[in-house]
Amino acid sequence: xxxxxRKAPPEQKGGAPLIALSLQGRTRWGGRDTASxxxxxxxxNTIAYACVRKIAGAAxxxxxxxxxxxxxxxxxxxxxxxxxxxxxxDGAGLFERWHAFLQTAGNAYLECVTLDGVPRxxxxxxxxxxxxxxxPRGWPVAYDYTVDGQATxxxxxxxxxxxxxxxxxxxxxxxxxxxxxxxxxxxxxEVHNAGAAWTKALLDNAxxxxxxxxx
Numbered sequence: 001x002x003x004x005x006r007k008a009p010p011e012q013k014g015g016a017p018l019i020a021l022s023l024q025g026r027t028r029w030g031g032r033d034t035a036s037x038x039x040x041x042x043x044x045n046t047i048a049y050a051c052v053r054k055i056a057g058a059a060x061x062x063x064x065x066x067x068x069x070x071x072x073x074x075x076x077x078x079x080x081x082x083x084x085x086x087x088x089x090d091g092a093g094l095f096e097r098w099h100a101f102l103q104t105a106g107n108a109y110l111e112c113v114t115l116d117g118v119p120r121x122x123x124x125x126x127x128x129x130x131x132x133x134x135x136p137r138g139w140p141v142a143y144d145y146t147v148d149g150q151a152t153x154x155x156x157x158x159x160x161x162x163x164x165x166x167x168x169x170x171x172x173x174x175x176x177x178x179x180x181x182x183x184x185x186x187x188x189x190e191v192h193n194a195g196a197a198w199t200k201a202l203l204d205n206a207x208x209x210x211x212x213x214x215x
Contacts, residue, residue: 029186029187029190030186030190032180032183032186033128034104034105034107034127034128034180035128037104037105037180037182037183037186038104038105038128038182040182040186040189040190040193041104041182041185041186041189042100042104042182044193045189045192045193047189047192048182048185048189051103052100052103052104053100055099055100055103056096056097056098056099056100056102056103057096059095059096059099060092060093060095060096060098060099061092064079064082064083064091066078066079077118078119081119081120081121081122082122085121085122085123086121086122086123087121094122094123094124097124098110098124098167101124101126101127102167102169102178103180103181103182104127104180104182105127105128105178105180106168106169106171106177106178106179106180106181106183107127107130107166107167107168107169107177107178107180108124108127108166108167109124109125109126109127109130109143109164109165109166109167110122110123110124110125110164110165110167111123111124111125111154111163111164111165112163112164112165113163114157114161114163117159117161125145125164129145129146129147130143130144130145130166131143131144131146131151132166132176132177133153133155134176138175140162140166140176141155141156141162142154142155142156142162143164143166169181
C-alpha cells in the first residue's frame with residue numbers, strides 16, 4: 001500500500017550531460033580617430049555615407065553673394081576665386097569636400113595661398129593631417145600639416161594673417177578641435193555594420209545552421 005510513496009528509479013540516459021559555455025569576452029569597439037571614423041562610417045556604412053554626402057552637397061550648392069553696402073557686386077576678384085579656387089577643382093567641389101570633412105571629423109581646414117598679400121588659391125586640407133599649434137596664451141598661432149611623417153608648419157605671415165580657416169563643430173570638452181557627428185553615432189554605426197556582416201555570413205552559408213545540439 002505504500003508503493004505510491006516510493007520514488008521511481010532515475011531514468012537512465014545513454015548520452016552524457018553537456019554544459020555549454022560562451023566565452024566571447026567583452027564587446028570590442030573601433031577607434032574614434034579621424035581615419036577610423038572615415039573607414040567605419042563614410043567608407044563602410046551606407047547610411048552614414050548618404051548623410052554626409054547630402055549635407056555636404058546641399059551646403060556647397062548655396063551660391064555666394066557679395067555686397068558693397070546694399071549693392072550686390074556681380075563681378076569681383078573674390079567671386080572669381082570662390083568660383084575657381086585652384087587649378088584642380090571648382091568652387092562647388094571644393095566646398096563640398098570642406099563640408100564633408102566637417103561632418104566626418106568635426107573639423108574642416110581651408111588654406112589660403114597668397115601672392116604679394118593677395119589671395120590667389122584656396123585648398124582644403126585633410127583633418128587627419130592637421131594639428132593645432134597653440135601659443136603661450138592658448139590661442140592657435142600655427143598649424144602643422146603632416147604627410148608621411150614630414151610636418152610642414154603653416155604659420156602667420158609677416159602681416160599677421162594666418163592663412164588657415166579652421167571650422168569646428170561644438171565640442172564640450174575640447175578647446176581646439178570639434179566633435180565629429182560620426183563619433184557620437186559610432187556605437188550605432190558599428191552595431192549596424194556588425195549586423196550587416198552577420199547577415200552576409202548567413203547568406204553565404206545559405207541560412208544553414210553552423211551546428212546542432214541533440215540531447
